[in-house]
Amino acid sequence: MNFYRFFRSLLPSELSIPANLGQWILTSLGYYRFRTRIASKGAPNVDVNLYRPLYVPWEGEPEFRRLYAAIAPHTMVSADRCWILLHLMRHALALSGDFAEFGVFRGGTALLTAQVLGEAGDRRLLHLFDSFAGMPKTSANESFSQGDFAETSEAAVRQLVAPTGANVEFHVGYIPDTFQGLKIDQFAFAYVDVDLYQSVLDCVEFAYPRLVPGGILLFDDYGFPSCARAREAVDLAFAQRREKPIYLPTGQAMVIKLP
Numbered sequence: 001m002n003f004y005r006f007f008r009s010l011l012p013s014e015l016s017i018p019a020n021l022g023q024w025i026l027t028s029l030g031y032y033r034f035r036t037r038i039a040s041k042g043a044p045n046v047d048v049n050l051y052r053p054l055y056v057p058w059e060g061e062p063e064f065r066r067l068y069a070a071i072a073p074h075t076m077v078s079a080d081r082c083w084i085l086l087h088l089m090r091h092a093l094a095l096s097g098d099f100a101e102f103g104v105f106r107g108g109t110a111l112l113t114a115q116v117l118g119e120a121g122d123r124r125l126l127h128l129f130d131s132f133a134g135m136p137k138t139s140a141n142e143s144f145s146q147g148d149f150a151e152t153s154e155a156a157v158r159q160l161v162a163p164t165g166a167n168v169e170f171h172v173g174y175i176p177d178t179f180q181g182l183k184i185d186q187f188a189f190a191y192v193d194v195d196l197y198q199s200v201l202d203c204v205e206f207a208y209p210r211l212v213p214g215g216i217l218l219f220d221d222y223g224f225p226s227c228a229r230a231r232e233a234v235d236l237a238f239a240q241r242r243e244k245p246i247y248l249p250t251g252q253a254m255v256i257k258l259p
């Protein structure tokens with residue numbers, strides 16, 4: 001075990017180090033509000049409070065705040081990433097096919113997805129894949145160990161998503177074993193948040209052929225230093241495919257299935 005892996009193993013696997021402390025201080029001091037007023041040369045700007053320096057609706061847009069407040073205690077996924085996830089899912093509602101999440105843990109982003117389907121009165125299936133018993137055996141040079149993320153349960157996540165009224169199907173166990181024999185024809189949207197090289201590859205092999213044209217695959221972990229091998233897996237999976245992963249400044253990457 002090298003020094004960095006040893007140091008990371010001392011921290012809880014779900015810990016993410018807070019970013020942008022400096023930005024938080026500047027925001028509190030009113031620096032960005034002042035800067036936006038100057039830049040707009042006095043022209044009215046309804047959301048002046050949400051420019052830091054660009055428009056950051058995930059930090060205060062009221063409807064999103066309501067949705068994120070419900071999921072925040074149950075997710076490791078930051079508000080900016082959930083904003084992207086939310087809007088890609090709303091876009092995908094126009095497509096036919098099921099929704100899926102690979103990597104559920106305590107169910108925060110699964111709840112967001114169930115909220116989107118529930119509030120739209122959409123009865124398509126939402127498939128949730130996780131061992132609910134932690135990570136499987138990991139590959140070389142990964143920051144995680146077998147058994148990380150075990151502090152959850154299928155029952156707790158079932159209870160969390162139930163009030164949304166979404167049509168949720170649980171696939172409990174290790175990927176790719178849980179793909180065996182599944183009768184899923186089409187995905188409109190699939191969210192991959194499994195952190196590991198082999199798990200990402202397995203998810204792409206399963207989800208991509210079932211994705212409808214225009215359907216979206218969103219990868220949570222692409223740009224995170226703790227998940228460098230997940231990025232490697234995405235790049236490998238699409239090296240010989242026509243679609244190219246689109247990297248987002250949030251750390252996510254997305255793929256839109258070509259016709």
Ligand SMILES: C[S@@+](CC[C@H](N)C(=O)[O-])C[C@H]1O[C@@H](n2cnc3c(N)ncnc32)[C@H](O)[C@@H]1O
Pocket residue numbers: 074075076077102103104105106107108109110129130131132133134135136148149173174175176193194195196199
């Ligand atoms: C980062 S967590 C998911 C976070 C979650 N989306 C949220 O809202 O916080 C990654 C999850 O992927 C699961 N996972 C990774 N590889 C897996 C595999 N091969 N089979 C089943 N579950 C897997 C882990 O057990 C863990 O619960």
